[in-house]
Amino acid sequence: MRRIALLLVLVLSACEVTAPPPATVPAPQSSALPPNTRVAAKNFDAVSQAVGAQARAECKRRTSGGNCDFRILIDPDKRAPANAYQTLDKQGRPVIVFTQSMIASTRNGDELAFVMGHEAAHHIRGHIARQSQNAAVGAIVFGQLAGLTGGNAAAIDAAQQLGAVVGARSYSKEFELEADQLGTIITYNAGYNPLVGVLFFDRVPDPGNRFLGSHPPNAQRVQAVNQTARQLGLIR
Template identity: 65%
Template sequence: MRRLLLLIALVLSACDAPAPTSAPVPLAPVPSGPAMSPASAQAAFSRVSASLRPVAVNECQRRTSGMRCDFRIEVDPNPRAPVNAYQTVDKDGRPVIIFTRAMINSARNPDELAFVMGHEAAHHIRGHLARQQANAAAGAIVFAGLAGLTGGNASAIDAATQVGALVGSRTYSKDYELEADELGTLITYRAGYNPLIGAHFFSRIPDPGDRFLGTHPPNASRIQVVQRTAANLGLVQ
């Protein structure tokens, strides 16, 4: 039982232990000019949504079978929500991409909005949400079973279940992000935006490094995926 608790403690501590960050990767230069005002950013968000949504729908229909592809792109109603964009599904199973106002206002140009939007659409097309939920369920079952085999009581089994779900959900999390960056680059490009400019977003967010069980890969790895995918599309810096 003590060994199990020690394992749980080690796993939880490892989730927060950062590794050295990767070296920065040069990106395409950003077009000169002032950053967008909040009003311009909101207008750009509407234009980008209108341009990118049909591309995302087409990619989804072409690459999947039986998956809902009728994306909704919305703004989080909470005006104080922090910088964030995410993909989810509504109660009817329709895919939804949500941007907070802070996220929209933090974008320097429409290309960044398009890249983030394409990335979130790619998460749905690749089935990452369902795969992550399945991984979490499997991890919970395995850890709960181990706790039971070692004589754990109800409290210990519950704790092991939660840790197992955490470990399971993060097992392939970084791979999913890179997959979404790759497909997101393609969607961004086909929607008429420059993913090499859009990926400058990575240069302004904290680098998570290559943490064990981290949720996101190093920024440099993500930029390299964008550059490689863009080169395959014939887009040069």
């Protein structure tokens, strides 16, 4: 089961809802960033303050007794690929981490706010716990099936690992759409335009609708944002 626990961490860290250790690394000073990232980092500070405040307010409104004390950090690794993810530190405090290349890839504060709001929404919706539970259930079910069909210890272990992957991915697309919906609200309440922010998807490769894919098609995500924006009165 120790191998299964490790696998669950690896499964969860394969997408934006993840629990890796880098969350404890402090953000670097803006002067330490590359020149092409420095301007974006200044924008990052303003956006993170606005989005962080709204994320905390939304978290307190939608959860009971949950940790809503968000930290928003910049990954000090200059070579890290473009990525943003939500994790938890050792105290269970929600942390949102942006790589420097991710910050530089955004074209305006609206895009940065939208991505940030999306990651905050993962925590508010409890996606790490829900995904971990799904993975654990998948591991148990697949392991039991392997045992019932006469599998040996190695076969059962392999089935558990496969079940963890399948379980973790079963609702990951739904989680992403939930985060897009709530992230739209957080972005709007923070004073940014989610309809401009969602244009970030125009530059992201479309994952399509793959079986057990971690993310839904870009068009489906844009539709979720537009529907929420319409409810907010941004679209008539």
